[in-house]
Amino acid sequence: MPEKVFIFDTTLRDGEQSPGCSMNLEEKLAMARQLDRLGVDILEAGFPVASAGDFEAVKAIAAEIRRPIVAALARANQLDIDRAWAAVKEAERPRLHTFLATSDIHLQYKLHKTREEILQQISWAVGYAKSFCDDVEFSPEDAGRTERSYLIECCQAAVEAGAMVLNLPDTVGYCMQPEYEQMFADVKAHVPGMERVMLSTHPHDDLGMAVANTLAGIRGGARQVECTINGIGERAGNAALEEIVMAIYVRRDVLPVFTEIHTEELYPSSQLLTRLTGVATQRNKAIVGRNAFAHEAGIHQDGVLKKVITYEIMTPQTVGMSSNEIVLGKHSGRHALAKRYEELGYRLNKPELERAYELFCKLADRKKTIYDEDLIVIVNEGFEHIPEMFTLKLFQTVSSSGGRATATVELEKDGEVFHDSATADGPCDAAFRAIDRIVGVPGTIADFSVHTVGPGTDGVAEVTIRARFEGREFTGKCTSHNVVEAAARAYLQAANKAAYELRRAAESATAASGSVHSNEMVDRFFPGGY
Ligand SMILES: [Zn+2]
Numbered sequence: 001m002p003e004k005v006f007i008f009d010t011t012l013r014d015g016e017q018s019p020g021c022s023m024n025l026e027e028k029l030a031m032a033r034q035l036d037r038l039g040v041d042i043l044e045a046g047f048p049v050a051s052a053g054d055f056e057a058v059k060a061i062a063a064e065i066r067r068p069i070v071a072a073l074a075r076a077n078q079l080d081i082d083r084a085w086a087a088v089k090e091a092e093r094p095r096l097h098t099f100l101a102t103s104d105i106h107l108q109y110k111l112h113k114t115r116e117e118i119l120q121q122i123s124w125a126v127g128y129a130k131s132f133c134d135d136v137e138f139s140p141e142d143a144g145r146t147e148r149s150y151l152i153e154c155c156q157a158a159v160e161a162g163a164m165v166l167n168l169p170d171t172v173g174y175c176m177q178p179e180y181e182q183m184f185a186d187v188k189a190h191v192p193g194m195e196r197v198m199l200s201t202h203p204h205d206d207l208g209m210a211v212a213n214t215l216a217g218i219r220g221g222a223r224q225v226e227c228t229i230n231g232i233g234e235r236a237g238n239a240a241l242e243e244i245v246m247a248i249y250v251r252r253d254v255l256p257v258f259t260e261i262h263t264e265e266l267y268p269s270s271q272l273l274t275r276l277t278g279v280a281t282q283r284n285k286a287i288v289g290r291n292a293f294a295h296e297a298g299i300h301q302d303g304v305l306k307k308v309i310t311y312e313i314m315t316p317q318t319v320g321m322s323s324n325e326i327v328l329g330k331h332s333g334r335h336a337l338a339k340r341y342e343e344l345g346y347r348l349n350k351p352e353l354e355r356a357y358e359l360f361c362k363l364a365d366r367k368k369t370i371y372d373e374d375l376i377v378i379v380n381e382g383f384e385h386i387p388e389m390f391t392l393k394l395f396q397t398v399s400s401s402g403g404r405a406t407a408t409v410e411l412e413k414d415g416e417v418f419h420d421s422a423t424a425d426g427p428c429d430a431a432f433r434a435i436d437r438i439v440g441v442p443g444t445i446a447d448f449s450v451h452t453v454g455p456g457t458d459g460v461a462e463v464t465i466r467a468r469f470e471g472r473e474f475t476g477k478c479t480s481h482n483v484v485e486a487a488a489r490a491y492l493q494a495a496n497k498a499a500y501e502l503r504r505a506a507e508s509a510t511a512a513s514g515s516v517h518s519n520e521m522v523d524r525f526f527p528g529g530y
Contacts, residue, residue, distance in 0.1 A: 005248065005257045006224040007241065008042040008200060009035050011273065012057070013073055014238050015228035017047070020279050020447070020466065022473070024501055027276045028057040032065050034272050035229075038265040040241075042224070044071040044097065048087035049080045055087050062091035069135065071095040076125030085132045096129040097167075099139035102154045103146040115150055119157050126161035137165035139202065144170035144179075148186055155191045165198045165224060166191075170213060173206025173236060177216035184220025200224035203239055205231060210239035215247060218257055229273045230281050230288065242266045242287040242319065250314050267320035268346065271376050278464040278475035280451065287319055328375075330364035337375075346379055377462070377479050389413055389499050390439065392492055395485050397427040407431040409488065411438050431488040439495050443467040450483060465490040469498035 012028055012035075015021055023031065028046075035043050045061040046054040062070045072088035074080035076098050088094045100122055107113055113121075122138065129136045138158035143151055155166050168183055175183075180203065188194050201217030201224070203210040214225050231240030245261045252258065270288035274280050283291045293316040328336060334357050341348055341356070348356060359378045364370060390411040399405035407430035408421040422433035428448075436442040447466040462479045463486040476493030480486035 002252070002256050002258045003223060005218060005222075005259050006041040006198070007039075007245070007259055007261055008044065008071070008224050008226045009038075009040040009228065009241060010044040010202075010226050010238065011035065011228040011232065011241075012061070013044040013046050014226075014234060015232035017050075018233050018235075018237070020473075021232050021277045023276050024497070025053065025057050025060060029060055029064065031273060031276060032061045034265070034269050036065050036067055037262070038269050039260050039262045040068055041260070042069040042071055042095065044073060044226075045088070047073040047084075049074065049083040055083060058084075058087035059090070062088045062094065066092040069093040069095050071097045071137065074098045074129070076100040076121050078128065081125065081129050081132075085129075089132070093135065094133050095135040095137060095165075096133045097137040097139065098125050098129050099141050099167075099169075100125065101142050102140035102151060103142035105145060106142050115153075119153060122154055122157045123161045126158050126163050130162040134164070136163050137167055137200070138163040139167040139169055141169060142171045143168040143183065144175040144203075145172065148183070151183070152187060152190045155187050159191055159193050159197055163197065165200055167200035167202050167224070167226060168217070168222075169202035169226075170204060170210075171202075173204035173210065175203065175209075175213055177209065177212050180213045181216040181220035184217050184222050188221040198224050200226060201239070202226040204234060205236040205238065208236070210237070211243045211247065214239045214244050215255070218255070223257075229269050230279075230285070232273070232277070232279065240286070242270060246287050246314060246319065249318075263318050264320040267316075268376070275477060276475075278447070278449075278466055278477055280449070280464070288321070292316075293321065328360075328364075328370050330361065332360075332364075340375060341379070348379075352379075374460070377460075389496050390418075390492060392489055393417060394419070395431070395488055397431060397484055399427040399430075405430045407434045407484075407488070409434045409438070411435070411492070427484045428487045431484060432491050435488065435492055435495065441469060443469045443491070443495060443498070445491075446473055448487070450486075461486050463487045463490045465494055467491060467494040467498075469495065470502065472498065472501070474498045474501070 012031060016023055032043060043065060045058040048055040048058045058072050070088055070091040072084035074084035074096060081096065081098060084096055100118060101111060102118060107115065107118060126136055126138050140146060140151060140154045158166060166187065168187065170180060184199055188199060199222040201214045201222045203213035225244055227239040227241040227244055229241050231237040245259050245263060248255055248257055248259055249263060267288055281289050283289050286292060328340060334353060337357055337360055338348060338353055356378050363374060390413045392409065393412045394410035397405060397407045404423050404425065405427040406421060406423045407427060408419065409431060410417060410419040418438045420434050420437040422430050422437055424430040424433050444467065445465060446468050449464045451462045460479045460481050461483045463483060464475065464477045465487065466473050466475050474494040474497040476490035478486045478489035478493060
């Protein structure tokens with residue numbers, strides 16, 4: 001009988017802490033809801049001691065997401081474990097995940113502790129976590145480079161103190177597959193009481209082997225795998241959830257395991273994460289890349305047309321990506337639209353469908369072919385949870401080759417209309433400066449990318465911008481036939497998010513200290529104070 005492999009998603013913890021992937025509370029909640037739909041078994045919601053934002057996000061996710069186990073990360077000390085428990089205790093099924101480095105390299109250079117001290121700390125930390133929560137996971141950080149007999153002692157200490165899950169990370173992405181597999185087999189064979197403990201993988205992708213090592217860990221006896229959507233994470237990233245799941249699904253003939261992931265939610269999950277972080281996957285990314293199911297070579301196209309199995313080992317529909325051009329047009333009704341969304345993995349409620357239909361009709365007026373990508377953009381763009389302080393009412397640019405560009409923008413806020421113009425070397429920059437003049441606090445562009453959405457010359461441009469306001473980065477993303485307008489709207493979206501977050505931060509600072517926190521940008525957006 002095949003055994004179940006439990007999917008432990010750490011997109012919101014290990015993934016979110018990597019550069020460019022940070023999300024605010026609403027964005028984390030949106031991602032958590034999608035991970036729930038995807039069917040992950042364990043959702044690691046964050047590292048509560050790291051910041052107030054992380055704490056609030058874990059608390060909110062624990063309160064709302066009821067089906068999966070919700071885990072919170074803590075180093076092996078009292079403050080971390082207290083904060084993690086305070087954040088996660090309202091979960092239907094909470095888990096405390098504590099970790100401590102065990103390799104000699106980390107002991108000597110990072111922790112300055114002896115092996116004996118580390119063993120005692122493991123026993124204490126797991127026991128302390130266990131006093132709050134029955135479900136405790138322990139990770140010996142850098143297990144992959146920990147001397148084997150000492151690793152076994154560490155695991156034994158954790159199991160004796162009550163750990164129910166032992167996660168063996170290849171923290172630095174260094175292990176080869178046979179080594180990683182053997183580590184699991186050794187721990188399983190030599191730690192007493194392992195029949196009651198689940199083993200877990202956590203490889204990193206520094207040598208491009210995170211997914212291969214995950215499968216090696218499963219061969220060695222692991223039945224939980226830690227991974228992230230799109231493989232985001234520290235440095236080269238974590239193991240990509242979608243690749244692990246599809247490898248297990250496609251090669252179930254040789255792997256004695258299965259997962260309970262709803263594979264048709266893989267592509268929508270990947271798309272949502274890309275939208276929230278502004279970090280796109282490469283086109284040739286396995287499973288979810290734009291080209292993952294595109295057949296360019298003539299001989300391949302010919303084969304696929306004759307029989308799909310000639311060049312496809314799985315169908316795009318299995319992962320929630322439809323390769324069919326949509327036949328929807330301006331005369332399609334709500335019912336056809338709802339059905340298409342269902343095929344794409346979105347179940348829209350009535351108001352959502354109304355909103356999507358309205359945006360769909362607008363787009364259908366301007367564009368004769370509506371592709372699946374367009375529909376996903378409609379859902380993602382149209383359902384922003386961040387309230388817009390300023391909305392763009394009018395936008396105009398004048399530019400010439402080799403000359404200066406001028407942009408005029410008109411923004412509306414609470415019924416009041418502001419307009420201003422600015423000149424700069426290019427039309428985008430001129431638009432940003434004009435927006436700055438109205439909003440009052442300048443942002444600086446950290447990253448700017450343009451993609452076309454959907455095939456064909458009538459494809460719209462999708463602009464993603466990361467901009468820094470008052471030292472913090474915010475992303476904006478917008479699609480339009482006009483690249484400069486998309487850039488201006490994306491920039492304004494980032495500014496609106498910045499204002500929203502700065503207000504939240506100011507409100508919680510006020511609540512905490514009882515004093516009024518003043519901040520130029522917040523004042524500009526909320527002149528009435530708070
Ligand atoms: Zn990691």
